[in-house]
Amino acid sequence: MTTITIHINEKEYQVAPGKTILEVCRENDIEILTMCHLKGIMDVGACRLCLVEIEGVNRLLSACTTKVGANMIIRTDTERIKRYQRITTELFFAERNHVCSVCVANGKCELQQLGYKVGLDHIRYPFLYPQCEVDSSHPWYVMDHNRCIMCTRCVRVCNEVEGAHNWDVMNRGYQVRVISDFNTPWGESITCTSCGKCLHACPTGAIWPKAIVQGQLNKKPEIIEELMEKRAMKL
Amino acid sequence: MASIEKRKIIISPVTRIEGHARITIQLDETGAVDEALFHVNEFRGFEKFCEGRMYTEMPTITPRICGICPISHSIASVKACEMIQGIKPAYTGNLLRRLIQLGQNISSHALSFFHLSSPDFLLGYDSDPASRNIIGIANQFPDIALRGIRLRKFGQEISERITGKKIHIMGIAPGGMAMPLTAENRKALLDWIPEAKETVRIGLEIIKKFHRENEAMVKSFATSPTLYLGMIGENGEQELYDGNLRFIDTDGTILQDQLDPKRYLEFIAERSVNWSYLKYPYYKPFGFDKGFYRVGPLARLNVASKMKTPEAQEEFLLFKAIGNGKPVHGTFYFHYARLIEALCSVEEAEMLLNNPAITSTDIQTHGRWNYNEGIGCAEAPRGTLFHHYITDDTGKLKNVNLLIATGQNNPSMNRSITEVAKQYIHDGTKVSEGMLNRVESTIRCYDPCLSCSTHAIGQMPMEIDIIDKDGKLVDHVIR
Ligand code: SF4
Numbered sequence: 001m002t003t004i005t006i007h008i009n010e011k012e013y014q015v016a017p018g019k020t021i022l023e024v025c026r027e028n029d030i031e032i033l034t035m036c037h038l039k040g041i042m043d044v045g046a047c048r049l050c051l052v053e054i055e056g057v058n059r060l061l062s063a064c065t066t067k068v069g070a071n072m073i074i075r076t077d078t079e080r081i082k083r084y085q086r087i088t089t090e091l092f093f094a095e096r097n098h099v100c101s102v103c104v105a106n107g108k109c110e111l112q113q114l115g116y117k118v119g120l121d122h123i124r125y126p127f128l129y130p131q132c133e134v135d136s137s138h139p140w141y142v143m144d145h146n147r148c149i150m151c152t153r154c155v156r157v158c159n160e161v162e163g164a165h166n167w168d169v170m171n172r173g174y175q176v177r178v179i180s181d182f183n184t185p186w187g188e189s190i191t192c193t194s195c196g197k198c199l200h201a202c203p204t205g206a207i208w209p210k211a212i213v214q215g216q217l218n219k220k221p222e223i224i225e226e227l228m229e230k231r232a233m234k235l
Numbered sequence: 236m237a238s239i240e241k242r243k244i245i246i247s248p249v250t251r252i253e254g255h256a257r258i259t260i261q262l263d264e265t266g267a268v269d270e271a272l273f274h275v276n277e278f279r280g281f282e283k284f285c286e287g288r289m290y291t292e293m294p295t296i297t298p299r300i301c302g303i304c305p306i307s308h309s310i311a312s313v314k315a316c317e318m319i320q321g322i323k324p325a326y327t328g329n330l331l332r333r334l335i336q337l338g339q340n341i342s343s344h345a346l347s348f349f350h351l352s353s354p355d356f357l358l359g360y361d362s363d364p365a366s367r368n369i370i371g372i373a374n375q376f377p378d379i380a381l382r383g384i385r386l387r388k389f390g391q392e393i394s395e396r397i398t399g400k401k402i403h404i405m406g407i408a409p410g411g412m413a414m415p416l417t418a419e420n421r422k423a424l425l426d427w428i429p430e431a432k433e434t435v436r437i438g439l440e441i442i443k444k445f446h447r448e449n450e451a452m453v454k455s456f457a458t459s460p461t462l463y464l465g466m467i468g469e470n471g472e473q474e475l476y477d478g479n480l481r482f483i484d485t486d487g488t489i490l491q492d493q494l495d496p497k498r499y500l501e502f503i504a505e506r507s508v509n510w511s512y513l514k515y516p517y518y519k520p521f522g523f524d525k526g527f528y529r530v531g532p533l534a535r536l537n538v539a540s541k542m543k544t545p546e547a548q549e550e551f552l553l554f555k556a557i558g559n560g561k562p563v564h565g566t567f568y569f570h571y572a573r574l575i576e577a578l579c580s581v582e583e584a585e586m587l588l589n590n591p592a593i594t595s596t597d598i599q600t601h602g603r604w605n606y607n608e609g610i611g612c613a614e615a616p617r618g619t620l621f622h623h624y625i626t627d628d629t630g631k632l633k634n635v636n637l638l639i640a641t642g643q644n645n646p647s648m649n650r651s652i653t654e655v656a657k658q659y660i661h662d663g664t665k666v667s668e669g670m671l672n673r674v675e676s677t678i679r680c681y682d683p684c685l686s687c688s689t690h691a692i693g694q695m696p697m698e699i700d701i702i703d704k705d706g707k708l709v710d711h712v713i714r
């Protein structure tokens with residue numbers, strides 16, 4: 001098997017070409033923060049948390065969507081990267097209405113964990129406090145746009161794994177929203193099969209099962225990868 | 236000009252000092268006290284911002300109203316959720332919830348008595364305010380201070396041993412509890428019982444000694460009769476967790492018995508008043524002027540026919556003897572009632588912990604949205620608490636009504652403070668230190684659920700405005 005040589009944080013690695021920087025880092029226990037990445041579905045580089053520095057490239061690139069190239073010199077741990085990660089995390093919180101103490105996902109939320117990871121103790125940006133809809137029309141699940149961070153994991157899992165394509169994205173900028181079908185109540189969707197995959201894929205308390213309370217949320221995002229592996233093996 | 240500006244700034248509730256008890260004293264034409272109003276601002280807006288949320292979020296949102304009785308809110312809330320779902324809680328889950336609620340009652344009463352009130356009893360009302368606090372107690376009566384702190388801890392330990400957290404716990408869920416009690420934790424809690432009982436007994440001795448030595452004051456302290464509301468069990472016994480309601484009148488005659496809490500609106504009406512964010516509840520059949528009622532430890536013992544545990548029952552008979560068959564109206568007896576309840580709660584916790592079913596894993600039943608309306612009721616340490624939710628057909632809240640204990644006691648608290656103010660203010664000008672102390676001890680009796688009332692160290696922070704008949708501020712005191 002041909003391999004290429006790359007450098008990550010001043011250490012040399014021999015890796016197979018065609019992999020993403022993120023894949024290589026994960027294989028070698030190099031920490032990279034991610035949010036929109038979910039194993040089993042395509043990467044889109046939406047959240048900008050996995051940024052890395054590559055020598056000779058001026059801007060930061062997302063590790064989840066950038067493939068390794070021969071002799072790449074990559075840095076994952078610079079102050080500049082940390083600064084950006086912190087800014088990105090703060091903006092997640094400032095953009096919608098996240099009240100962790102009363103959120104169903106409290107203690108089980110990837111966004112909250114990210115906050116701890118980047119040492120978030122305050123937020124420097126003004127909160128937008130948008131008026132967001134809580135779509136409770138589905139018989140089993142709730143979609144609370146207050147807590148959505150637009151990672152689009154739900155959109156991709158519904159499209160790529162379930163094949164239903166109930167979810168999509170509408171508008172741009174701060175008005176961007178995940179929508180069900182053509183922006184109709186989720187409960188009226190003609191495409192949703194109620195399989196619950198979007199619920200497991202969602203990293204926050206945006207999609208959650210109606211009948212549970214805080215402390216009982218049990219999301220299993222890893223089942224998406226498992227499903228895809230089994231499917232590939234035709235199990 | 237300057238004084239007008241000052242008036243504007245101070246009266247605005249937005250600028251009120253966080254954690255201060257805020258009182259307005261209204262004078263009449265002659266400069267004598269007309270009425271005193273105790274402001275409860277903590278609560279504002281809660282009902283409104285719950286609208287549009289899912290009913291299942293209420294057991295998590297509402298405990299944030301208060302850091303001392305979050306568990307009562309969780310319990311009233313999950314009961315309302317269970318009514319919406321049309322389910323009954325699992326047997327053991329229900330026992331565990333009861334146990335956690337007893338724990339909260341024990342620690343809340345321990346806080347009220349040992350941390351906040353015992354300095355008055357042990358060191359005296361006239362002792363130096365700088366050391367009239369739990370630190371002063373720790374210096375002079377180290378054993379009592381330590382015991383008080385540990386009693387409070389025992390109550391919290393109950394929720395911690397079940398749910399892993401002391402305050403703002405997770406796990407109280409519609410259908411029961413999300414986590415069981417392990418055999419090991421059960422044993423650890425049982426081991427605490429003898430010490431907890433002993434501490435409550437010591438508290439009872441302190442208060443009874445104080446009663447004996449200050450009989451005149453205790454008997455004459457804010458004694459205006461009111462109606463009482465409290466929860467009772469099937470046989471009229473005092474009950475905190477799951478029972479029906481009883482209203483009695485000023486003579487102790489039962490007005491309503493075994494009233495299903497779901498019917499509370501037939502008997503309790505609320506009126507908005509222009510000086511408070513809180514609505515003023517009253518006993519509907521008697522109207523706003525005559526329908527004052529009180530809730531809380533004193534009310535619960537006044538309405539109850541008996542206690543359900545032996546030692547508390549003995550003490551209960553002594554309490555009943557004070558009223559000589561009639562309700563005990565003296566506001567000072569709140570402290571005594573609180574300790575009798577604490578004793579009962581420790582004994583009942585022991586009974587529950589000795590029940591083999593307590594460690595079963597039959598802890599939760601499950602349901603889904605079925606009905607548009609849910610009402611839940613529980614006895615918080617400070618009194619009867621109601622949660623009432625109306626949802627749309629997807630479970631989203633359209634309407635929320637929360638009737639909290641301090642709200643129900645507020646009219647009576649105002650009256651008690653008015654009585655005190657009348658004694659101290661005659662020609663309508665200055666607020667004296669003596670009056671501040673009396674107002675403080677009146678508020679302590681009710682143990683209102685305000686952050687100010689929980690300041691364990693030092694005096695209660697207070698902010699008092701005296702307003703003349705034209706609405707002009709004549710005195711403003713902050714301490
Ligand atoms: S439940 Fe399944 S089908 Fe429905 S939106 Fe989620 S992933 Fe798509």
Ligand code: SF4
Binds near residue numbers: 148149204206
């Ligand atoms: S609903 Fe959840 S999964 Fe979907 S975009 Fe929002 S945060 Fe991501």
Ligand code: FES
Binds near residue numbers: 048
């Ligand atoms: S994980 Fe790479 S951009 Fe989100």
